[in-house]
Amino acid sequence: MLVYFVTDEPAKLPAIRAMLEPQHAVVPWVLDGDGTGVRAHGVLMVDVDLRQMPRADQLRPILNELAAMPERLFVVPAHARSMIAQAYALGATAVISRAKEAMPKIAQIEFAEAAAESAASDPALEMDAGVAAFATMFSNVRHGRPLKVADAQRATTQIVKRVGQGGLSTWLDEVRRYHEGTFQHCLLVTGVAVAFALDVGFSSTDVSRLGMAATLHDIGKARIPLSILDKPGRLDPDEEEIIRRHPAIGHDLLKGMSGITPEILDGVRHHHEYLDGSGYPDGLKGGQISDLVRLLTISDIFAALVESRAYRPPMAREAAYEILRGMEGKLEGALVRAFRSVALGS
Numbered sequence: 001m002l003v004y005f006v007t008d009e010p011a012k013l014p015a016i017r018a019m020l021e022p023q024h025a026v027v028p029w030v031l032d033g034d035g036t037g038v039r040a041h042g043v044l045m046v047d048v049d050l051r052q053m054p055r056a057d058q059l060r061p062i063l064n065e066l067a068a069m070p071e072r073l074f075v076v077p078a079h080a081r082s083m084i085a086q087a088y089a090l091g092a093t094a095v096i097s098r099a100k101e102a103m104p105k106i107a108q109i110e111f112a113e114a115a116a117e118s119a120a121s122d123p124a125l126e127m128d129a130g131v132a133a134f135a136t137m138f139s140n141v142r143h144g145r146p147l148k149v150a151d152a153q154r155a156t157t158q159i160v161k162r163v164g165q166g167g168l169s170t171w172l173d174e175v176r177r178y179h180e181g182t183f184q185h186c187l188l189v190t191g192v193a194v195a196f197a198l199d200v201g202f203s204s205t206d207v208s209r210l211g212m213a214a215t216l217h218d219i220g221k222a223r224i225p226l227s228i229l230d231k232p233g234r235l236d237p238d239e240e241e242i243i244r245r246h247p248a249i250g251h252d253l254l255k256g257m258s259g260i261t262p263e264i265l266d267g268v269r270h271h272h273e274y275l276d277g278s279g280y281p282d283g284l285k286g287g288q289i290s291d292l293v294r295l296l297t298i299s300d301i302f303a304a305l306v307e308s309r310a311y312r313p314p315m316a317r318e319a320a321y322e323i324l325r326g327m328e329g330k331l332e333g334a335l336v337r338a339f340r341s342v343a344l345g346s
């Protein structure tokens with residue numbers, strides 16, 4: 001794999017080369033030095049002291065030139081936490097605290113790409129290809145490239161198949177391996193929603209419809225800064241306001257695309273609405289909220305509670321279900337009761 005290594009200190013190059021070569025080809029780009037011919041494939045790795053404003057200014061045009069790179073890894077020393085927000089503002093897709101951590105990260109990216117390529121010939125890799133299709137879709141939207149509905153369909157089909165065959169518990173265990181927050185969340189919500197739909201006896205068309213709505217429900221978050229999405233702990237009111245825009249952003253992204261049905265649009269826009277009218281963005285009430293959306297909302301809340309995040313352990317499924325039971329008036333009681341066997345895995 002090609003690794004474009006952008007740095008302000010040429011002295012860092014030999015160590016990076018020693019670590020990544022010969023498995024990967026390192027293409028250096030030193031600030032103040034000459035650039036390089038830009039190719040479309042590979043990973044961008046940036047190790048620049050962003051606390052120095054002129055450095056960030058020098059870096060910007062280089063990043064613009066390398067805008068086609070979907071993966072941008074920034075090295076931010078653990079003692080320089082103020083650089084993290086700066087890195088994300090410059091378009092980082094992941095931040096690592098030492099150059100050493102680049103190796104597993106690059107291997108992960110390479111694996112996802114290889115899985116997507118070889119899936120057609122190797123059915124054992126099918127699931128990873130579904131996950132990879134989902135990752136590609138999210139990354140495209142984050143970088144302002146067009147969203148392909150086929151990627152969402154591919155991911156959904158694989159999840160329906162996997163949950164149908166192996167059950168929800170296996171799926172939850174598998175998905176928790178993925179550390180990126182929104183990514184893990186969307187895969188979990190889809191697994192939970194599909195298990196719910198299968199449990200209540202939906203037709204296969206309806207299972208797929210709900211699955212697609214779940215796969216795409218938080219796609220609007222791809223346009224929310226990672227510094228807000230991945231912030232550990234509480235958001236301030238301004239950040240809260242920004243994150244609440246994601247259902248409308250997702251709806252606008254998907255509107256008018258072929259393969260996107262009105263039910264999917266409804267799910268994307270309204271999965272944060274509550275029966276008592278206290279939800280957002282449209283403050284819908286009772287009968288204005290469709291059955292598909294009601295199922296999606298329950299799946300979304302449950303998945304958010306049981307997902308594993310770096311800063312807190314996953315909640316037990318029993319405790320998560322109790323929280324849903326406590327949301328009487330907001331969620332449909334009969335549906336929450338129907339969800340019990342899915343939630344508890346019984």
Ligand SMILES: [Fe+2]
Nearest residue numbers: 217218246271
């Ligand atoms: Fe959401």
Ligand SMILES: [Fe+2]
Nearest residue numbers: 189217218300
């Ligand atoms: Fe969500």
